[in-house]
Amino acid sequence: MDFSISKKQQMLRKITREFAETLIAPIAEESDRSSELDPIVFNLIKEMNFFGICIPKEYGGAGLQNDTISFAIIVEEIGRIDASWAITVGVHCSVVAYPLLIFGTEEQKQKFLIPLAKGDKLGAFALTEANAGSDAASVETSAVLDGDEWVLNGSKIFATNGGIAKTLLVAAKTGQRGRKSIFTVFIVDTDTPGFSVGVKEDKLGVRASNTSELVFQDVRVPKENVLGGVGNGFNIVLKILDFGRILIAAQCVGLGQAALEASVKYANEREQFGRKIGQFQGIQWKITDMGCAIESARLLTYKAAYMCDQGLEYGLASSMAKLVASEAAMQATHYAVQIHGGYGLMKSYQVERYFRDAKMAEIYEGTSEIQRMVIATHLLRQTL
Amino acid sequence: MECDKLKIFVCIKQVPGVAEVKIDAKTGKLVREGVLSIINPVDKNAIELALQIKDRKHAEVIALSMGPPQAEEALYEALAMGVDNAFLLTDKEFAGADTLATSYTLALAIKQILKDSGITEPYLIVCGSQAIDGDTAQVGPELAEELNLPQVTNVQKFEMIDERIIVESILRPEEIVVLETKLPALITVLKVINTPRFPTLIGIVEAYKEKKVTHLNASKLKAEKVKIGLTGSQTQVWKIFVPQQKGEHIKLSGSINEMVKELCLNLKEDKILI
Numbered sequence: 320m321d322f323s324i325s326k327k328q329q330m331l332r333k334i335t336r337e338f339a340e341t342l343i344a345p346i347a348e349e350s351d352r353s354s355e356l357d358p359i360v361f362n363l364i365k366e367m368n369f370f371g372i373c374i375p376k377e378y379g380g381a382g383l384q385n386d387t388i389s390f391a392i393i394v395e396e397i398g399r400i401d402a403s404w405a406i407t408v409g410v411h412c413s414v415v416a417y418p419l420l421i422f423g424t425e426e427q428k429q430k431f432l433i434p435l436a437k438g439d440k441l442g443a444f445a446l447t448e449a450n451a452g453s454d455a456a457s458v459e460t461s462a463v464l465d466g467d468e469w470v471l472n473g474s475k476i477f478a479t480n481g482g483i484a485k486t487l488l489v490a491a492k493t494g495q496r497g498r499k500s501i502f503t504v505f506i507v508d509t510d511t512p513g514f515s516v517g518v519k520e521d522k523l524g525v526r527a528s529n530t531s532e533l534v535f536q537d538v539r540v541p542k543e544n545v546l547g548g549v550g551n552g553f554n555i556v557l558k559i560l561d562f563g564r565i566l567i568a569a570q571c572v573g574l575g576q577a578a579l580e581a582s583v584k585y586a587n588e589r590e591q592f593g594r595k596i597g598q599f600q601g602i603q604w605k606i607t608d609m610g611c612a613i614e615s616a617r618l619l620t621y622k623a624a625y626m627c628d629q630g631l632e633y634g635l636a637s638s639m640a641k642l643v644a645s646e647a648a649m650q651a652t653h654y655a656v657q658i659h660g661g662y663g664l665m666k667s668y669q670v671e672r673y674f675r676d677a678k679m680a681e682i683y684e685g686t687s688e689i690q691r692m693v694i695a696t697h698l699l700r701q702t703l
Numbered sequence: 704m705e706c707d708k709l710k711i712f713v714c715i716k717q718v719p720g721v722a723e724v725k726i727d728a729k730t731g732k733l734v735r736e737g738v739l740s741i742i743n744p745v746d747k748n749a750i751e752l753a754l755q756i757k758d759r760k761h762a763e764v765i766a767l768s769m770g771p772p773q774a775e776e777a778l779y780e781a782l783a784m785g786v787d788n789a790f791l792l793t794d795k796e797f798a799g800a801d802t803l804a805t806s807y808t809l810a811l812a813i814k815q816i817l818k819d820s821g822i823t824e825p826y827l828i829v830c831g832s833q834a835i836d837g838d839t840a841q842v843g844p845e846l847a848e849e850l851n852l853p854q855v856t857n858v859q860k861f862e863m864i865d866e867r868i869i870v871e872s873i874l875r876p877e878e879i880v881v882l883e884t885k886l887p888a889l890i891t892v893l894k895v896i897n898t899p900r901f902p903t904l905i906g907i908v909e910a911y912k913e914k915k916v917t918h919l920n921a922s923k924l925k926a927e928k929v930k931i932g933l934t935g936s937q938t939q940v941w942k943i944f945v946p947q948q949k950g951e952h953i954k955l956s957g958s959i960n961e962m963v964k965e966l967c968l969n970l971k972e973d974k975i976l977i
Contacts, residue, residue, distance in 0.1 A: 327911040330779060331904070338901050368904035381904035382912075393904075 324388065332392045338367060339400035347401040350527035351672050354519075356407060356483070364408065364438070369393065371436030372412050374420055378428055379436035384420070387562075387624035391569035395617075398573025399580075402676035403527035405573060409566035410479045411435070414559045415442025415488055419506070422547035422555055431486055431506055443484035444563075445475035445507075445533050446556060453689045455490075455556060458502055460535060462491035469493075469505060469545070471538040474517065479683070482516045482531030485509050488559075489535070490552050502552035506544040513538040524675035560685060561634045564641035565627065567684040568620040571644035571677070575613040578648070578655035578673045582606060585659055596658070605654040612647035619643050635697040642690035645680040652677040709762040709886075710826040711753040712813055713786065714846065715746040717770050717777035718836045726943050733836075733943070742777045745831030747784075747899035748892050752861060753829050754785045755897065760863070763787050765816060769797055769808055775916045782910035783902030790816065794920040799933030799940075802841035808931055809842070810849035811924040825866045825886035832857055832891045843891035854889045855882050859896050 324332075346357045364370065373390050374380025383389045390412070398405035419432040434440040451457045460473025471491050475481070487507040494501035507514065517532030547555045583606060586597030596602050623636035655670040656663035663670050681687050720741035725734040742750075753764045766781040768774050769792035778789035792812055800808065817826065828847070833840035840856070847854035859879075860871035866886045873879055873893065902910070921931055929935055953969070955962040970976040 325911075326776070326779065327907065330776070330783065330902075330907050330911070334780075334783070334902050334907060366903065367901060372904060376905065376908075382908040383904065 324392070328386075328389050328392055331389050332396055335393045335396035336399070338363075339397050339404075343397065343400045343404055347403075347527075348666075348669070348672065350401070350403060352526075352666075354521065354526045356403065356527050356529065360404070364404070368438075369397070369408050370411055370438030370441075371416065372408075374412075374416050374432065374436040378420065379433040380416070381436075385628050387565060387627045388621055391565060391572075391620055391624045394566050394569040395573040395576070395620075398570035399577045400573075401527070402570060402574050402673075402679075403525045405570040406525050406528040406567075407441075407480060409570055410444065410563070411442045413566040414444040414563040415480075415484075415486065417562055418444075418488060418504075418546065418555060418559045421558070422504075423506075424543075426543065427506060427546070435486055440485035441480050441483055442486045442488070443478045443480035443533075444559065445478045445481065445487050445489045447477045448473070448475055453686060456499055456502075456553060458490055458492050458500060460489070460491045462493050462503060462505060462540070464493075464542075465539075467542050468539045469503075469542065471505065471507070471513075471535040471540060473535050475533040475535075476517075477520065477530055477683075478533050480529055481533050482519050482529045487533065488546060489533075490556055491535075493549060493552075501550045502556075503549050504546040504552045504555050505540050506546055507535075507538065507540055511538050511540065522679070524672075524677070524679040526675075557634075561637045562627065563684055564637040564690075565620060565623045565633075567680060568616065568623065568637070568640035568644035571641075571648035571680050572613060572617045572620055574673055574677055574680070575609065575616065575644070575648040575651035578651040578670060578677075579606070579609045579613055581668075581670050581673070582609065582651075582655045582658045585662075602658055605658055609651040609654050612643075612650050616640065616644035616647040635694060638685070638690045638693045638697070641684060642687055642694065645677070646687060648677040649681055709756070709760055710817070710820070710822060711756060711762050711764045712816075712826065712828045713746070713749050713753045713764060713766045713781070714809055714828065714830045714842065715750065715766055715768050715777055715781060716743045716831075716834045716836075716842075717741070717768060717774040718743045718834055726945060740773065740776060742780055743831055743834045743836075745833065745892065745894050747831075748894055748896050749829040749831045750781055750784055750786060751897045751899040752892055753827075754900065756827075756863060757785070757787075765790065767792065767809060767812055769793070769800070769805055771798075772918075775918075778916045779910050780902060782914045782916070783906040784900060785902075785906060787914075789914070789916045790919055791916050792919050792924070794931075796921045796926075796928070796932045799936060800931060801936035801938045801940075802837075802839050802845055803937050804931050804933075804935035806842050806845035806849050807935060808924065808926060809846050811926055812919055813846075813850065815919075815924060827863075827868070827886055828852070828889040830889065830891045832893050840891070843889060847889040850887075850889070852887055852889045853884045854891075855884065856891045858890045858892045861890070861892070861896065 342363055368381040371380030372383050375384045376382040394405050394409045416435045435442050462469045462471050489505045489507050490502050492500045493503040513536045515534045517534050520530040586602050589596045619640040623633050623640040626633035626636050652674040656674050659670050662668045717740050720739040727734050756762055757764050764786045766778055766786045766789045768778055772793055775791050782789050792808055830843035855870050855872050857873045858870045862869045869883045871881050955965050
């Protein structure tokens with residue numbers, strides 16, 4: 320048992336923190352207000368290799384493959400400053416670039432992964448539909464083979480990065496077995512005729528992260544753009560989500576940490592009834608609960624990342640990490656607003672943004688209810 | 704072709720990264736444990752200048768630091784920024800060195816590195832103007848004297864043409880001089896000279912995977928014992944303390960306009976503004 324992180328990982332944390340505090344923090348509030356990602360920061364993030372964190376150098380990445388703990392640390396540190404950027408980077412890397420690395424053919428990696436890892440193109444994963452949310456298997460977007468091309472029709476909603484992405488992974492139905500759809504994951508270039516971006520969502524939190532509707536109207540995709548084999552979509556999606564959840568958990572740990580730090584600072588400054596409010600037990604207990612929840616979440620997140628790197632089955636660990644971390648972030652940001660009192664409700668205090676951002680994480684990448692179902696299924700199977 | 708490379712030495716210092724340093728009341732020494740350490744900020748500008756030269760010319764950038772073993776972290780950060788080689792001058796015998804003993808030790812290391820690579824010139828040494836902890840601004844100039852090199856301090860603009868450098872230096876406030884000298888030479892730089900780059904993820908990964916920090920101790924440098932550490936120091940730190948806060952803090956509240964108005968009133972009352 321060794322809880323220490325390597326010197327390299329300490330350096331990654333330190334530099335990412337410095338980068339986020341220096342270059343992302345000043346624009347975080349404005350990005351939240353305008354719901355737009357700052358293009359200058361986008362380029363800086365690209366130069367830092369954040370778009371290729373978990374991708375080997377030969378495919379244009381940073382060379383941190385099989386180092387998911389480093390990945391989690393980086394996303395955590397970005398998330399400590401701005402959840403929207405953590406999501407933009409985390410989703411791009413974990414559910415688009417990473418699956419291409421794992422399931423892609425060499426040709427697909429050369430063509431699609433390299434520009435993604437270099438940050439020349441942004442990626443999005445299109446799964447959710449109006450009638451297929453938690454029940455992901457019931458996707459209706461269809462793909463029909465016509466000669467050497469698949470023809471995609473349908474629409475996806477709530478796609479993170481969707482409106483600004485250039486490369487999509489799209490889950491589409493390619494068959495039926497009983498009541499269940501069989502689906503396949505396709506790599507779709509957004510320049511393909513018939514593709515269009517629909518509504519850009521105006522959200523409660525992570526507002527600067529782009530969430531869009533994606534419309535496919537007779538979008539013709541070459542056969543070689545099938546990722547991981549026809550009909551293999553369900554397995555791929557499950558693997559993608561397992562990995563993605565570690566990064567959502569990391570983003571939540573960073574967010575909870577930010578809420579804790581803001582609360583500690585405020586509790587040590589704000590005076591009421593002639594003393595610092597941090598001297599009141601009511602505040603102390605909240606700070607304690609926040610600290611414990613965040614540290615538990617961090618340990619679960621790193622453990623899931625560790626298991627992933629060790630080649631162990633990590634689905635249960637990543638679901639637990641995502642559930643615990645998102646709820647820890649919710650609790651911590653809720654307390655942070657409460658500790659800040661009236662100021663906590665104001666836009667000029669960051670905890671207001673943290674609170675809205677945290678609620679999002681209890682829902683995206685599998686709701687808390689879905690995580691509980693996944694975890695229960697794992698646990699019940701183990702005890703049988 | 705190694706000989707054609709211009710060698711650029713950058714001397715950096717690891718300093719505590721907190722506004723209020725902790726000092727052990729008993730020993731009067733810095734408490735380094737639990738304190739975030741950073742590269743002295745203006746030393747990053749020195750690294751950046753060296754890397755910018757390397758971006759344009761065939762050059763090798765070598766970072767040097769003297770300090771305890773944990774100062775290795777600062778050198779790894781320098782390697783991650785793009786520095787090619789790093790040396791940590793570390794030995795219990797170096798402890799307690801003042802600027803004179805430090806510059807003597809740094810000079811020995813530079814001479815040795817030059818000797819080992821078979822190069823005598825041209826080379827350039829870049830230092831930050833001063834460190835945020837000691838704030839002496841002496842190591843750069845003393846190092847130049849040790850090596851008998853021309854030096855220009857407080858450089859805010861830099862240009863290199865072949866083996867000549869043309870620099871703009873601020874000697875006194877509002878007194879800028881433009882100087883030209885031939886290499887080898889030493890310069891100390893100011894923060895305004897550039898904006899240091901962040902190490903990229905690739906830079907960090909490569910620093911730990913493909914590069915290393917070489918440790919040099921007193922015997923490797925064949926250092927004269929009377930010239931290093933506390934023994935070699937002409938000055939000795941008698942006591943370090945955190946200055947007592949004088950005056951009281953006032954926290955203003957209200958809208959920005961109200962706070963600015965109140966601040967101006969206060970400053971006028973104290974005759975700081977007229």
